[in-house]
Amino acid sequence: MSTRERRPAGELTAAEKTTVNRVLAAILRVPVAEIAGGNLLRDDLGMDSVQAIECLAVLEKELRLVVDPERAFDVKTVDDLYALLQASARQGREP
Amino acid sequence: MSLRCAFITGGMGLLGINIIVELLRTTTARLVVLVRDLSDEKRAKFMQDLRAFSAGSWPDGGERSRIELIGGDVAQPGMGLSPALCDRLVPEIDRIYHAAALIKLMGHESEVVATNTGGTRNLLDFATQCRERGRLDWVVHVSTAAVSGDRQGTILERELDAGQHFNNPYEKSKFDAERIVESYRAGGLNVLVMRTSAIVGTVAAGTTNNYNMFYLLLRFLSEGVFEHIPIPTDAHFNLVPVDAAAKAIVLISHAAHEENKNFHVVNPHEINVRHLLESVSGYLGVAKPRFDAEDGITFHSFEGMRGALLHVFYPYLTNRKRFDMQNTDAALNGQPFEWPRIDDALIRTLLDFCLDSGYLRRRREERHETRAHHA
Numbered sequence: 001m002s003t004r005e006r007r008p009a010g011e012l013t014a015a016e017k018t019t020v021n022r023v024l025a026a027i028l029r030v031p032v033a034e035i036a037g038g039n040l041l042r043d044d045l046g047m048d049s050v051q052a053i054e055c056l057a058v059l060e061k062e063l064r065l066v067v068d069p070e071r072a073f074d075v076k077t078v079d080d081l082y083a084l085l086q087a088s089a090r091q092g093r094e095p
Numbered sequence: 096m097s098l099r100c101a102f103i104t105g106g107m108g109l110l111g112i113n114i115i116v117e118l119l120r121t122t123t124a125r126l127v128v129l130v131r132d133l134s135d136e137k138r139a140k141f142m143q144d145l146r147a148f149s150a151g152s153w154p155d156g157g158e159r160s161r162i163e164l165i166g167g168d169v170a171q172p173g174m175g176l177s178p179a180l181c182d183r184l185v186p187e188i189d190r191i192y193h194a195a196a197l198i199k200l201m202g203h204e205s206e207v208v209a210t211n212t213g214g215t216r217n218l219l220d221f222a223t224q225c226r227e228r229g230r231l232d233w234v235v236h237v238s239t240a241a242v243s244g245d246r247q248g249t250i251l252e253r254e255l256d257a258g259q260h261f262n263n264p265y266e267k268s269k270f271d272a273e274r275i276v277e278s279y280r281a282g283g284l285n286v287l288v289m290r291t292s293a294i295v296g297t298v299a300a301g302t303t304n305n306y307n308m309f310y311l312l313l314r315f316l317s318e319g320v321f322e323h324i325p326i327p328t329d330a331h332f333n334l335v336p337v338d339a340a341a342k343a344i345v346l347i348s349h350a351a352h353e354e355n356k357n358f359h360v361v362n363p364h365e366i367n368v369r370h371l372l373e374s375v376s377g378y379l380g381v382a383k384p385r386f387d388a389e390d391g392i393t394f395h396s397f398e399g400m401r402g403a404l405l406h407v408f409y410p411y412l413t414n415r416k417r418f419d420m421q422n423t424d425a426a427l428n429g430q431p432f433e434w435p436r437i438d439d440a441l442i443r444t445l446l447d448f449c450l451d452s453g454y455l456r457r458r459r460e461e462r463h464e465t466r467a468h469h470a
Contacts, residue, residue, distance in 0.1 A: 026456075027318075050311065053404065054314060054318055056400040057318065057400045057401050057404055058319075058320055061320050061401065066398055066399035067399050067400045068399070072400065088399075
């Protein structure tokens with residue numbers, strides 16, 4: 001959360017995508033199986049503005065990312081969410 | 096003078112509906128309630144909330160017949176009332192309780208200004224008609240202690256503009272609303288300003304119909320997103336359970352001698368912020384945040400989505416200001432009223448309501464369930 005070394009997040013691993021889906025499902029109270037890339041977060045999954053912020057804050061922590069809050073408004077689908085996370089900065093040095 | 100007809104705005108909101116409950120309990124007045132949405136669904140929700148907050152006080156429903164819901168919106172010119180409706184109401188209304196407000200700490204600036212600032216002007220225009228053409232005694236304007244913005248130290252009830260800056264558009268909109276109140280007072284309208292601190296659920300059951308402000312903080316804490324929040328050891332939260340706030344406001348409003356005064360409807364029993372966050376984290380089963388400033392980290396070091404969230408809550412998490420309550424204490428002196436103590440038991444009552452309603456989830460149980468599933 002604080003200023004540290006940064007590197008581009010790049011492509012999410014399969015495990016990280018699983019984490020994204022799990023967090024989405026938990027916050028939206030829907031089965032993980034219902035989460036698909038093309039889903040509209042608001043219209044298909046019922047996400048409200050607080051849940052959107054909550055989701056990004058939790059994913060930022062779990063994936064050790066720094067998400068640009070300004071870009072959060074552009075996220076409409078689950079795929080948009082993956083893209084935002086991939087475009088975010090990852091905390092820490094290159095492994 | 097006994098109250099015969101009161102007009103209430105914001106009656107669907109948490110504080111507004113509790114003011115209605117208190118007026119039903121303590122007066123025989125007819126209550127005209129302005130609501131934005133008169134749909135069957137909203138009417139049913141209103142009655143459901145009224146039952147929940149009155150805790151079954153009126154099993155025959157007789158008291159509820161004193162309530163008239165009318166459609167309108169404080170943000171609209173003339174509050175959206177038709178001339179015919181306005182003409183009917185203006186001569187009847189003895190008192191106005193203006194509780195309509197939009198509480199948004201993040202974004203929505205134009206809506207917040209339209210409702211909180213513009214809405215107050217529209218309401219006071221209507222009140223002026225009620226005074227000039229009818230029998231209005233005074234207006235009770237619900238404000239917030241947060242009009243003090245970034246001031247520290249002791250905030251006096253009589254003060255408003257001390258050159259403070261504001262932490263968000265909500266605070267500024269309520270400050271501007273009070274400036275408008277001052278101008279109408281100068282024009283002869285009697286307005287009592289009630290500045291509340293953070294309103295939370297009821298003392299007995301933690302009941303709420305709104306999860307703003309303090310509840311958003313609980314939600315983010317319950318998700319464990321804040322690992323580190325540098326908080327001074329002496330920072331304190333000022334929380335007022337909504338039933339106590341409504342009772343205080345209605346009791347003060349019945350005191351006929353209180354002309355054009357401001358009242359801090361805040362709790363003299365504050366709670367230490369570090370203790371509160373530790374207590375909440377422990378009860379919800381999430382790791383408590385670290386509070387000390389370490390490695391030169393300051394509030395400004397935080398970035399990303401969690402940094403943006405902390406920017407919203409930080410002024411309240413580091414609050415050290417105190418509120419003068421001289422007018423409030425004098426008005427409540429000798430009245431059947433006590434400020435509730437904000438202790439761990441009350442915090443758990445508030446959390447239990449949130450857990451039961453599904454607003455919050457207990458992380459420890461989730462982990463237990465996960466372990467059980469894997470076993």
